Amino acid sequence: MVKAVVLGAAGGIGQPLSLLLKTNLEVTELALYDIVNAPGVAVDLSHIATPAKVEGFLPPDNGLQKALAGAEVVVIPAGVPRKPGMTRDDLFKINAGIVRDLATAIATTAPKAFVLVISNPVNSTVPIVAEVFKQHKVFDPKRLFGVTTLDVVRASTFVAEVLGDRSLSPSVAVPVVGGHSGVTIVPLLSQSSHPLPSNLDTSTIDSLVNRIQFGGDEVVKAKDGAGSATLSMAYAGAEFTTKIIRALKGERGIIVPSYVNLTQEGGEALKKDLGKELDYFSAPVELGPNGVEKINGLGAIAPAERVLIDAALPELVASIEKGVSFIQTPKL
Numbered sequence: 072m073v074k075a076v077v078l079g080a081a082g083g084i085g086q087p088l089s090l091l092l093k094t095n096l097e098v099t100e101l102a103l104y105d106i107v108n109a110p111g112v113a114v115d116l117s118h119i120a121t122p123a124k125v126e127g128f129l130p131p132d133n134g135l136q137k138a139l140a141g142a143e144v145v146v147i148p149a150g151v152p153r154k155p156g157m158t159r160d161d162l163f164k165i166n167a168g169i170v171r172d173l174a175t176a177i178a179t180t181a182p183k184a185f186v187l188v189i190s191n192p193v194n195s196t197v198p199i200v201a202e203v204f205k206q207h208k209v210f211d212p213k214r215l216f217g218v219t220t221l222d223v224v225r226a227s228t229f230v231a232e233v234l235g236d237r238s239l240s241p242s243v244a245v246p247v248v249g250g251h252s253g254v255t256i257v258p259l260l261s262q263s264s265h266p267l268p269s270n271l272d273t274s275t276i277d278s279l280v281n282r283i284q285f286g287g288d289e290v291v292k293a294k295d296g297a298g299s300a301t302l303s304m305a306y307a308g309a310e311f312t313t314k315i316i317r318a319l320k321g322e323r324g325i326i327v328p329s330y331v332n333l334t335q336e337g338g339e340a341l342k343k344d345l346g347k348e349l350d351y352f353s354a355p356v357e358l359g360p361n362g363v364e365k366i367n368g369l370g371a372i373a374p375a376e377r378v379l380i381d382a383a384l385p386e387l388v389a390s391i392e393k394g395v396s397f398i399q400t401p402k403l
């Protein structure tokens with residue numbers, strides 16, 4: 072029995088993500104919440120012949136609280152997406168408040184749920200959720216995840232393309248660490264399950280790294296004002312959610328990159344590795360029935376990857392601080 076909730080379920084990500092979760096046979100209840108259209112999306116999905124009972128909720132009549140009651144997994148793709156020329160940080164003004172209010176409802180209604188944050192800027196919205204939970208004295212770092220899976224999915228796809236064999240892409244695994252925005256996205260290509268040829272020229276490697284870091288911009292540009300990645304994100308979000316559900320059902324040995332709070336097992340060692348005092352970082356995490364079991368270190372890093380990590384840290388620190396102070400010292 073697993074109850075999953077999608078907050079922002081009627082959106083570009085929310086709808087296909089809800090569809091994919093409806094096809095997950097472990098999900099027995101699927102609650103869809105949005106400020107618009109969620110009941111319609113729910114009735115539509117409810118005709119699919121899989122076990123999950125689907126219900127849609129709107130804000131009136133405590134819809135958010137009803138959606139969240141008894142939730143084990145809450146996925147948040149609520150908020151506005153980018154348009155060409157915007158950074159993810161430009162979304163902070165609107166999305167920070169949306170995520171804060173949703174986090175408050177989770178903290179009061181389903182404080183033990185696993186919370187998976189998709190809303191951008193992830194580097195700041197995850198600290199926002201944590202601070203709200205701390206204010207309500209229910210924060211458990213093991214249960215809070217920034218979803219960076221799309222970066223991992225892109226890395227698999229683009230590496231397979233460089234290797235000249237797209238059929239490899241489902242099996243290519245590249246750890247992507249750091250955060251989820253431009254230079255904070257650091258693919259560790261030296262640890263790819265399918266190594267790049269040792270004679271590959273530096274400019275090909277540099278453009279591969281750049282494409283993984285700025286893959287989101289590629290989609291924003293192509294959609295030309297109509298939003299950002301939705302279908303690939305729904306795929307990535309469903310992949311990550313499925314792993315979380317498998318872990319909470321007792322499966323061991325699942326390791327996935329995710330943007331997590333570092334005040335837990337493995338966090339101190341990682342900070343030492345990074346040479347920086349910071350509270351959040353995306354790293355491979357080992358999952359268990361209670362969430363994060365351990366944050367793994369970065370392993371053997373190539374010198375060029377160390378340079379990328381060092382370049383990521385200042386932006387990460389600033390984004391984390393921005394999220395934390397949004398809750399701790401809100402401007403009147």
Ligand code: NAD
Pocket residue numbers: 078079080081082083084085104105106107148149150151152153162166169173188189190191192193218219220221222251298299300301304
């Ligand atoms: P969208 O505009 O299509 O959908 C967002 C949905 O959120 C809408 O249905 C809207 O009604 C809903 N919403 C707004 N305020 C809400 C609230 N207070 N409560 C509940 N629902 C609310 O946008 P999208 O393309 O689905 O993107 C959503 C977010 O995901 C954006 O912030 C985007 O930047 C982010 N995103 C993250 C990643 C990632 O890798 N983490 C990838 C792609 C997009």
Ligand code: LMR
Pocket residue numbers: 152153159191221286287288290291299300
């Ligand atoms: C992505 O990586 O596609 C998302 O973060 C959306 C965006 O704004 O690029």
